[in-house]
Amino acid sequence: MDLIPKPDQVVSAAGNVAHKVLYGGLADLRPMPRTLIDEGTLRELYHYRPVAQVREQGDPVLLVMPLAAPSLCYDLRRGCSVVEHLVDAGRPTYLVEYGAVSFRDRNLGMEHWIEEVVPAAVRETSAHAGGRPVHVVGWSLGGIFTLLAAADAPDLPIASLTVVGSPFDITRVPLVAPLRPLLRVTGGRGAITRAYQAMGGAPKPLVKWAFQLSSFQKLVTKPLAIAQNLDDPDFLAQLEAVDRFTDNMIAYPGRSFGQLYHRFIKNNALVDGTFDLDDRTIRLGDVTAPVLVFGGSTDGIAPIPAVKAVVPLLSGSQEVRFEVVPGGHLGMLTGRDARGSTWVVMDEWIDRWSTDTTEPVTTPAGRAQRRGGPSRDAIGANPRRRYGSGGSRALSR
Template sequence: MDLVPLRSVPGAGLLPGPDQVVAAASNVAHKLLYGGVADLRPMPRTLIDEGTLREVYHYRPAGAVKEQGDPVLLVTPLAAPSSCYDLRRGCSLVEHFVTEGRPTYLVEYGEVSFRDRNLGMEHWVDEVVPTAIREVSAHAGGRPVHVIGWSLGGIFSMLTLADERSGALPVASLTVVGSPVDVSLVPLLAPFRPLLNFFNGRGPISQGYQLLGGAPKPLVKWAFQLTAFQKLVTKPIALATHVDDREFLAQVEAVDHFTANMIAYPGRTFGQLYHRFAKGNQLAEGLFELDDRTIDLADIDVPVLVFGGSTDGIAPVPAVRAVVPLLTNAPEVRFEVVPGGHLGMLTGRAARTTTWLVMDEWINQHSGGVAPTPIGTSPKRRHSSSASRALSK
């Protein structure tokens, strides 16, 4: 018979039970002796390709596990560390894929400095993401790649696959996790949008990122924390009331570690995101002006899986779901609502039995080793989008 924590029993009072006291004492001792209760060891990996702000890694199989099937490529967003996919042991999407034998790869960008201030989004859409896809396919024996992008990583992935300049990429499917397409549907930005348009490019934000050469690491960290301000305020209370719950404490530690390792934005890229994305809301119509061309999301012609987080404040469900009717040339579009906030939907405790299982099903469904039709050469196909369904915890 399972023991119910005393705090979860209505009217049970405030005194903890004996089991809770023992668990709490153990967690406090572990925190004092070892600095924490979370296992933050990253999964073993090997660098297979690198370039300017481009590092492509292959995660080595664990023990006697044999890799099989088509590879997955995890695309990190700018400013976020790669630990978004490898948060902690037991709550790591990388660990999940590796232990089940899926060839697993990741592209990250290293440290962004002032000297990178002139790099725009073109660098990621034209060079970083397509090069990573080709390198992963080659390393995996020429098999097509399942691309998975979280947040801005999903935006970069969509723009790459929609861009004719990328050419024929060996992609089996695309998964987009928490990537807002219509920012007018993001409540956090709603109060600021009139101000952004009022200043017309001459406001403090524009002048600030131009002066600093981008968005520095402390500012990025502060902005991410601000989006979860309520949780930040109530965090001491949550920790005090869950001191006997090692899984809860480990997750808090892992998220704190993730937030502490945020990375800066290059100046030109930040400017493009600010003016064309946050202020101009260009992607809401499926179009994005980049360099000397306009990229149309309708040109994506691989199957697309889209996730929205039920409590995501950065990318609310409506802002993410807005991409579905824009993907008119994709052979299949599936939209899923899963538990969690912006990070939690990807690597929270509930993601293990929701998001990850849907990903497994999707990848298996669209695997087979057959080379995809080169982008931009296939005829227009009938758009089929599955109905969204909410997955409970």
């Protein structure tokens, strides 16, 4: 709104306030319909049902969550839902969810997700989609799980990998880097270690607080932002959806949280591209599938340098591409700007590495596409892209 609001802005703001009071909000929070097709320990694999008048075709897309986050990260609200975007385009869309974490899950470590959850989800997705290779998309820690699983099991039917906001060099994270020397002083027997061992992990309130702390400035200025955008229903709807996402954070299992704390935060375990698991070492250089990496321009949890550190580690990949897109940690995935940036590049990437087909596909915007047949020069050359791509980097193998 202007400093001195115009009459139409006042009317719009009053309408938004009335809608909020009478109906409880402005956001369309209906989840996309889905069906459970496979399950296991902290593993639920869902297939999203196709929308009317749109026929599913092409290779499937599997969405991989991080720990502690709800599946709302991929289905935030109608109009800002990655799931809705993929389903509307006719892509077979799947998501692996972990469910509620309780004290009884405290002994589950990261190997559970790297060795069991992600590989099982990829194989079941491929089988359900008729044996087609899978395009796997992982956000935050989900991207790390995805790359480690792909490196550990080269026989997985993976067509391509997309990693969104996954930090691989913790020294490049301003929120954590200054604390690492202090954390190492305790030698692994400090108050944090004793606390998470006693609680069986990181409880939901702590996870929610940590996520809010990462965007502390936005939290403090939120009332002012609401006042300035009171006439913008889409802005207010996005705030409602993000608040719901934050309120639904999930706890970390104790052993997994301990591994993240000691290996990643304190010892920066992934910076050299290796990860010790059980009796072996996983090397990111063993990933052979093409990898698309996204860094958010204002991401405080996984800043661009921390994410970009993975690019030279993927020496065995067919192709590695790095893209800088607008938004913070969640916004780059499912914010309002993601509709014209992250999703556009992701669509082009998936089409490029899809199984060949001659059938054209029409997107919800009415733009004709041909799955599997775009030029190898199409990525990064989209004239409709609404953001600068000067930070992009492609490494052809």
